[in-house]
Amino acid sequence: MNKKVKSLYFSATDTTKKVITKIAETLSENIDNKRTINNINFTLPEVRNKPISFTEDDVVIVGVPVYAGRVPNVLLKYLNNIKGNGAIAVAVVVYGNRNYDDALIELKDILQSRDFNVIAGGAFIGEHSFSKKLAQNRPDEKDMKIIKGFTDKIYVKLSTENNYDSVVVNGNKPYRQYYKPINKYGVPVDIRKVVPKTNSNCNECKLCVSVCPMGSITNEDVSIISGICIKCGACIKKCPNNAKYYDDEDYLNHKVELEEEFDYRREPEMFIGE
Numbered sequence: 001m002n003k004k005v006k007s008l009y010f011s012a013t014d015t016t017k018k019v020i021t022k023i024a025e026t027l028s029e030n031i032d033n034k035r036t037i038n039n040i041n042f043t044l045p046e047v048r049n050k051p052i053s054f055t056e057d058d059v060v061i062v063g064v065p066v067y068a069g070r071v072p073n074v075l076l077k078y079l080n081n082i083k084g085n086g087a088i089a090v091a092v093v094v095y096g097n098r099n100y101d102d103a104l105i106e107l108k109d110i111l112q113s114r115d116f117n118v119i120a121g122g123a124f125i126g127e128h129s130f131s132k133k134l135a136q137n138r139p140d141e142k143d144m145k146i147i148k149g150f151t152d153k154i155y156v157k158l159s160t161e162n163n164y165d166s167v168v169v170n171g172n173k174p175y176r177q178y179y180k181p182i183n184k185y186g187v188p189v190d191i192r193k194v195v196p197k198t199n200s201n202c203n204e205c206k207l208c209v210s211v212c213p214m215g216s217i218t219n220e221d222v223s224i225i226s227g228i229c230i231k232c233g234a235c236i237k238k239c240p241n242n243a244k245y246y247d248d249e250d251y252l253n254h255k256v257e258l259e260e261e262f263d264y265r266r267e268p269e270m271f272i273g274e
């Protein structure tokens with residue numbers, strides 16, 4: 001099989017990256033492809049400024065995290081400019097153990113509209129961006145075995161079929177509205193304006209500046225957030241000194257509620273057709 005395996009993903013706290021890398025590496029090994037995998041990580045803003053296109057020879061493993069039950073809306077412009085040119089794609093979403101709602105069907109639809117042939121899809125679980133205990137350390141070893149099994153099936157499909165039907169995945173159409181958290185009185189709240197604070201542990205190492213997917217943390221003074229904050233968790237979870245935190249009451253209430261309500265293990269769902 002003369003296919004080139006490529007990966008394309010956004011991953012602020014690296015859970016999507018782990019899932020996508022495992023699929024891409026396993027598939028490449030199965031194909032016995034000695035070529036290095038071309039990984040396009042579009043987490044940082046400068047990468048999203050570059051146009052991107054694929055060819056019919058490519059198998060592209062595409063992954064995004066689920067934000068509010070959907071494909072993160074800050075990524076739509078980038079995704080809607082990719083040129084698939086008939087490449088095969090595997091659509092993957094990674095969610096924090098609540099639900100992936102309509103994110104997978106939305107990602108599949110976007111890829112199809114960009115001229116990709118989407119032959120498989122999967123929804124996997126990753127540690128929640130807001131929490132260090134909700135879906136803690138996932139994807140874990142059990143997930144990795146499931147991901148390998150899924151990838152082996154993709155390989156069989158690729159090596160035995162020439163014409164692929166578009167895969168059917170779970171999700172509603174029209175898509176549900178973006179999921180909204182509620183406060184302790186049950187009233188929906190808007191946490192979009194919430195930004196992280198900086199405590200005295202900060203030694204100005206600037207790591208947070210370099211990992212912010214929105215380029216919103218000011219280099220001269222990292223306590224100043226100059227652009228939008230998507231609450232992706234990168235500056236909080238990657239800070240070596242635990243210097244970033246949220247103190248917004250609605251945000252913290254939502255985080256605790258998620259930790260309590262979804263304190264059970266959800267398992268990956270995969271779609272690969274007949």
Ligand SMILES: Cc1cc2nc3c(=O)[nH]c(=O)nc-3n(C[C@H](O)[C@H](O)[C@H](O)COP(=O)(O)O)c2cc1C
Nearest residue numbers: 011012013015016065068069096098099126128129
């Ligand atoms: C703004 C925002 C909204 C999120 N919404 C959901 C959601 O609707 N359902 C869910 O289960 N997880 C949700 N998550 C959690 C992420 O999908 C999950 O932690 C994912 O593994 C993060 O991927 P990453 O490590 O590649 O950044 C949300 C995270 C953020 C930052």
